[in-house]
Amino acid sequence: GNSVTQMEGPVTLSEEAFLTINCTYTATGYPSLFWYVQYPGEGLQLLLKATKADDKGSNKGFEATYRKETTSFHLEKGSVQVSDSAVYFCALSSSNTGKLIFGQGTTLQVKP
């Protein structure tokens, strides 16, 4: 079946460091891929998405490229801020049903 695997956290970085959170997936067909973020005390919200191979999703300085050959969708940011501290979830949707399959989540803590 379909699945998503993320790197385990927590990830602790200093402010302005480079961030990579790895995400790989297993799916039949051509899924859409997503990164969701859950800030402390807030609800889950969509950060970025890509719907086909080689698409790059970007938002708030974060980027992720849909790599079909490596079945990956790694999240990157060039310079993190304390306000980026949150839990990040990689997810896929493989049909028009809208159903999402989530990875286990990665906690990011950015220290000043």
Next chain:
Amino acid sequence: SAVISQKPSRDICQRGTSLTIQCQVDSQVTMMFWYRQQPGQSLTLIATANQGSEATYESGFVIDKFPISRPNLTFSTLTVSNMSPEDSSIYLCSVDAASDRGNEQYFGPGTRLTVT
């Protein structure tokens, strides 16, 4: 976009009892979903609730345990029946709605349930 509210925001319940969680959306949507997020874990889809049809449950979830209602295009309820401590989780409602980035899924703030 869609703004979703859930009631209650949290509750502490005794084992063997049932709790009904309400989900209200500020616009009409076809697809609504219920997820569970167990402590320290990721989100797992419980069921899809489309208006005018029976809810579709994912593997491992059954209607007797998690009955769902979807009376109209802006509202749904999820009941957690005959609760046990293993049901302690955050329960989230979500909807698929249009945005400036195409369709995306919006999530409610969640209902934090503790079963003692």
